[in-house]
Amino acid sequence: MGLDRAASIDDLRLRAKNRIPRFAFDLVDGGAESERNMRRNTEAFEEVELTPRYMVDVSNIDISATVFGQTFDAPLGMAPIGMLNAFWPGADLTLAQLCKAKNIPYTASSASSTTLEELAEAADGNGWFQLYVSRDPTVTEGLIARAEAAGYTTLMVTADVPAAGKRDRDIRNQLAVPFRFTPEVILQCAMNPRWALTSLKHGKPNVANYADLLQSATSYADVQKTLITPGFTWEDLKRLRTRWKGRLLVKGILHAQDALSCTELGCDGIIVSNHGGRQVAFGPPTIEALPSIAEAVAGRMTIILDSGIRRGADILRAKALGADFALAGRAFAYGVGAGGNAGAQHAFEILQLELIRALGQLGIPSYETIGASELSTFKATTSSDQSSIQLDYP
Numbered sequence: 001m002g003l004d005r006a007a008s009i010d011d012l013r014l015r016a017k018n019r020i021p022r023f024a025f026d027l028v029d030g031g032a033e034s035e036r037n038m039r040r041n042t043e044a045f046e047e048v049e050l051t052p053r054y055m056v057d058v059s060n061i062d063i064s065a066t067v068f069g070q071t072f073d074a075p076l077g078m079a080p081i082g083m084l085n086a087f088w089p090g091a092d093l094t095l096a097q098l099c100k101a102k103n104i105p106y107t108a109s110s111a112s113s114t115t116l117e118e119l120a121e122a123a124d125g126n127g128w129f130q131l132y133v134s135r136d137p138t139v140t141e142g143l144i145a146r147a148e149a150a151g152y153t154t155l156m157v158t159a160d161v162p163a164a165g166k167r168d169r170d171i172r173n174q175l176a177v178p179f180r181f182t183p184e185v186i187l188q189c190a191m192n193p194r195w196a197l198t199s200l201k202h203g204k205p206n207v208a209n210y211a212d213l214l215q216s217a218t219s220y221a222d223v224q225k226t227l228i229t230p231g232f233t234w235e236d237l238k239r240l241r242t243r244w245k246g247r248l249l250v251k252g253i254l255h256a257q258d259a260l261s262c263t264e265l266g267c268d269g270i271i272v273s274n275h276g277g278r279q280v281a282f283g284p285p286t287i288e289a290l291p292s293i294a295e296a297v298a299g300r301m302t303i304i305l306d307s308g309i310r311r312g313a314d315i316l317r318a319k320a321l322g323a324d325f326a327l328a329g330r331a332f333a334y335g336v337g338a339g340g341n342a343g344a345q346h347a348f349e350i351l352q353l354e355l356i357r358a359l360g361q362l363g364i365p366s367y368e369t370i371g372a373s374e375l376s377t378f379k380a381t382t383s384s385d386q387s388s389i390q391l392d393y394p
């Protein structure tokens with residue numbers, strides 16, 4: 001299927017699947033164990049219905065959204081993804097540049113395959129930095145100091161990886177970082193020559209922010225062990241709150257009590273996330289976890305949701321249930337995998353146009369006017385916003 005015929009994020013996923021060796025595709029596409037949680041993320045969105053209201057003037061639709069004092073052109077940003085260049089060479093920079101061009105936030109992962117400094121430059125004011133708290137405090141402090149020096153003002157600390165997720169596909173594929181060129185991997189690469197040649201040009205991807213650690217470690221397993229810690233507690237978050245002077249967001253919140261604790265510690269926002277179903281197979285989909293969290297903390301901090309966003313309407317479903325903003329991980333990754341820069345742009349435009357269309361069909365001219373109580377009876381207001389977008393359909 002040509003890129004121009006890809007009508008949905010699922011179409012982009014299929015196209016990416018046909019262009020990328022299986023071991024690399026599965027690295028992004030896979031979830032924890034049975035993958036139940038990953039599947040439920042998308043299924044649960046489908047179950048949330050929004051009731052249209054008609055005879056409202058929706059000639060102008062405004063999808064801009066303001067969070068943390070910055071107005072973005074869409075209520076959607078890029079979630080942090082580690083080692084993404086293994087999926088498609090150069091993907092990190094492609095997506096950071098896309099986010100800048102489209103004026104949406106880009107989150108650089110601690111485990112990115114491009115340095116946080118290069119990504120800060122590419123995202124140019126639209127960059128957030130995601131922090132994995134390391135077992136070694138000097139490693140954590142090193143990343144924080146670098147993020148500060150690179151100009152990031154928003155730090156997103158990930159709470160939901162006390163242990164690495166068990167991803168059965170990666171085990172079956174005998175995935176190792178850096179990659180080992182087993183006969184099976186070589187065969188898969190030979191069947192995907194474009195990916196193989198582009199990868200050769202870019203060199204082996206690695207966790208670029210940990211270059212020093214990689215040099216001194218005896219094995220990659222040692223490095224991996226250092227990257228995260230099972231010992232990250234509320235006391236550490238408190239210390240982090242004191243240490244980081246900018247905005248502090250906590251990613252991976254699924255329980256209302258945890259959300260409340262984040263508010264009490266003075267965090268600026270949370271990401272209601274289950275890591276795209278990559279951590280636990282038995283947990284709830286985020287759209288189901290959201291309402292009780294919103295009830296507990298709405299208005300006291302910014303609520304962002306990710307995990308399973310595949311349609312523009314999913315962003316509205318999340319907004320209707322109490323989220324202010326959304327992030328997508330795989331949707332953007334599939335776009336790059338399906339067609340590099342053009343594919344990334346296509347992924348964004350699919351979600352953007354679906355979102356505009358859905359707002360028009362619901363009779364809501366402005367994203368920001370949707371409230372948690374308006375799930376089935378939206379009230380529309382007219383928007384005179386200059387940045388609004390003209391609808392091209394009846």
Ligand SMILES: Cc1cc2nc3c(=O)[nH]c(=O)nc-3n(C[C@H](O)[C@H](O)[C@H](O)COP(=O)(O)O)c2cc1C
Nearest residue numbers: 028079080081082109158275276307308328329330
């Ligand atoms: C391949 C891959 C790598 C990821 N790496 C990170 C990471 O380094 N840090 C992090 O906080 N979340 C990471 N995530 C989780 C994403 O930030 C996000 O929560 C998830 O992708 C959202 O679900 P979605 O892919 O269905 O949109 C990763 C997700 C994927 C698919």
